[in-house]
Amino acid sequence: MRGKEKSVGKVTVAIIVVIVIIIAGLGGYYYYLSTLPKPVTMTIMVDSGSETQQYLTMVAKDFEASHPYVTINIEGVGFSDMVTTALTALKDKASQPAIIMFYPSQAPDLAPYLANLQQYNSIINLSNMIYSEQQQGGFYYAPNGTIISVIGVPIHSVFGYVLGYQKSIFENATLASEFEKEYGFAFNPTNLTSWTQLYDIASFLNQTHVTQYALLMPDSSHHADIDMIMPLLEYYGLKDNIPGFVPEPPGYYTLMMNLNGRWTTAFNNTAGVDALMIWDKLIQFEPPLSVQPIGYDQQEHFPETGEYAMFIMWTSFIPDYEASTSKIAGNLGIALLPGGMTGEAPTFLGINPYGPNPKLAAEFIAFAMSDTEYEKGIESIGYIPGTYTGIKLAAENSNLTWLRPFYQFALTAKVPVLQAAAIPVIGSLTGTLIPYFNTEVYNFMTSSHPTPALAMQDLQTAAYEWMTYIEQQHITL
Numbered sequence: 174m175r176g177k178e179k180s181v182g183k184v185t186v187a188i189i190v191v192i193v194i195i196i197a198g199l200g201g202y203y204y205y206l207s208t209l210p211k212p213v214t215m216t217i218m219v220d221s222g223s224e225t226q227q228y229l230t231m232v233a234k235d236f237e238a239s240h241p242y243v244t245i246n247i248e249g250v251g252f253s254d255m256v257t258t259a260l261t262a263l264k265d266k267a268s269q270p271a272i273i274m275f276y277p278s279q280a281p282d283l284a285p286y287l288a289n290l291q292q293y294n295s296i297i298n299l300s301n302m303i304y305s306e307q308q309q310g311g312f313y314y315a316p317n318g319t320i321i322s323v324i325g326v327p328i329h330s331v332f333g334y335v336l337g338y339q340k341s342i343f344e345n346a347t348l349a350s351e352f353e354k355e356y357g358f359a360f361n362p363t364n365l366t367s368w369t370q371l372y373d374i375a376s377f378l379n380q381t382h383v384t385q386y387a388l389l390m391p392d393s394s395h396h397a398d399i400d401m402i403m404p405l406l407e408y409y410g411l412k413d414n415i416p417g418f419v420p421e422p423p424g425y426y427t428l429m430m431n432l433n434g435r436w437t438t439a440f441n442n443t444a445g446v447d448a449l450m451i452w453d454k455l456i457q458f459e460p461p462l463s464v465q466p467i468g469y470d471q472q473e474h475f476p477e478t479g480e481y482a483m484f485i486m487w488t489s490f491i492p493d494y495e496a497s498t499s500k501i502a503g504n505l506g507i508a509l510l511p512g513g514m515t516g517e518a519p520t521f522l523g524i525n526p527y528g529p530n531p532k533l534a535a536e537f538i539a540f541a542m543s544d545t546e547y548e549k550g551i552e553s554i555g556y557i558p559g560t561y562t563g564i565k566l567a568a569e570n571s572n573l574t575w576l577r578p579f580y581q582f583a584l585t586a587k588v589p590v591l592q593a594a595a596i597p598v599i600g601s602l603t604g605t606l607i608p609y610f611n612t613e614v615y616n617f618m619t620s621s622h623p624t625p626a627l628a629m630q631d632l633q634t635a636a637y638e639w640m641t642y643i644e645q646q647h648i649t650l
Contacts, residue, residue, distance in 0.1 A: 213529050213530050213533060214245075215245055215528065217233070219247060219248065220255060221249030221251055221252075224492060225274055228541075232537075233245035236540050248270060255275065256275075259273045262525065263525060267527065268527055270525060272537065273287065273524075273525060277310035278310075280311075280325070281601060282604070283324065287325065288523065290324070290523075291323050293535035297542070298539070302326050303564065305422065305583060306330060309519055309593075311326055312597075314594035316594060316595075318593075325523040329556065330488075330517070330519055330558060331518045332487075332516065334404055334515065335510060335515050337476060339506070342384070343360060343361060356374075362374070362506065365510075366512060374483070375483065384481060386482070387458040388459060388484065389476060389481045390455050392452075394612060399611055401485070402428075402448060403424060404423040404516060408510075415442050415444050416432060417437075419589045422517055425596045426589070426592035430592070437636075437640070438640065440610075441632040442632075445628070445629075446625050446632065449623075449631075449632070453617070453618055463619065476501060477499040491505070491507070517586065519559055542559065544566060547560070547566060551567050551570055552570075557573075564583060565580070568580035606638075609639060613635040
């Protein structure tokens with residue numbers, strides 16, 4: 174019996190040892206599992222159909238491949254719904270979307286709610302962001318120009334407005350000779366020194382009927398008018414030597430100025446009148462405003478038909494113009510606006526501070542803005558980066574030769590800090606100031622007698638509405 178007891182005892186001990194080993198093993202396994210990253214889903218809100226949606230869809234696949242525990246959802250939202258969709262989520266402290274795409278005009282609305290990216294400076298190299306672009310909507314400024322927070326980074330460099338044209342038309346020696354004899358300057362969109370010269374070329378092309386329309390120019394009161402006034406106002410503000418007007422790349426800040434220590438609108442003057450008068454003349458070469466307003470959709474798709482000799486455009490539309498279905502593919506020329514002018518309208522990415530993992534969101538943005546990912550975007554869709562190193566890669570690409578003068582523009586552009594600070598301090602552009610201004614432009618464009626006196630009257634009305642809003646909101650600039 175004692176021998177059996179000893180045998181049983183040994184078996185019991187062995188079983189206990191095995192159980193202890195199993196428990197220890199399971200404990201080690203569960204500890205290992207606990208050290209693995211937890212599955213995370215991040216939704217990125219983007220402008221539906223934009224180049225950035227295309228680019229981030231590609232980046233998301235690469236990021237997921239290197240981060241198997243992460244799922245990225247790209248959620249497209251219509252342009253007119255972007256602000257309300259983002260603000261609803263941010264004000265409700267919702268966890269999605271984790272990353273929010275926005276444009277300069279939308280930055281003032283979102284600025285108080287987005288995460289401060291300065292806390293992720295070790296992840297996102299803020300010093301590599303093109304600074305003049307960063308100033309267009311990436312900073313939340315105090316009235317004195319101090320940066321309160323970094324609310325976004327420019328993922329995509331977009332220049333605009335710019336002048337697109339069909340190269341074959343301007344390479345026609347017969348047309349060039351006829352034009353130069355009549356007008357006395359080169360038949361070349363890249364060398365225009367004034368908006369009057371653009372009008373002369375459009376008038377000539379209109380007479381020759383080389384295309385159905387000579388020029389496509391924005392005139393939609395939905396949003397495009399506010400974008401078109403900026404380069405026009407910048408040109409005439411400098412030409413007319415408007416007191417208080419500051420030389421700068423056109424932007425929303427172009428519409429405000431500090432005159433003798435007092436902030437005021439910059440458009441209710443002779444420069445604004447000159448801008449409206451030439452603008453009204455230039456839209457006669459396209460479908461009538463009462464029949465077909467020209468906004469973003471028309472700017473993006475109408476030139477593809479080959480019916481327009483020249484067109485005012487954003488550089489983000491280039492992939493559409495060069496698509497296989499486009500009749501101007503391979504025939505697209507791109508130039509700075511008259512006087513060598515353009516603006517910067519970058520696309521930004523910001524972070525929802527209540528997202529599932531804001532640090533991971535910062536890692537995704539840094540990944541998307543890496544030279545490796547940017548190179549893929551450059552090659553596949555002609556995507557123009559928002560970093561110094563990235564845009565240099567793009568400018569050196571043989572398929573993006575148009576970018577070179579714009580690249581130099583981005584490197585040298587300087588935005589006055591107080592002007593840049595004024596816009597986010599004012600607050601909502603999309604809901605208030607832009608509609609005020611665009612309505613008055615529309616009233617002028619559709620009037621039966623668009624005179625300089627009427628132009629000044631409409632601009633004064635817009636200025637009154639702007640300054641009244643600022644006063645009623647108790648905004649101190």
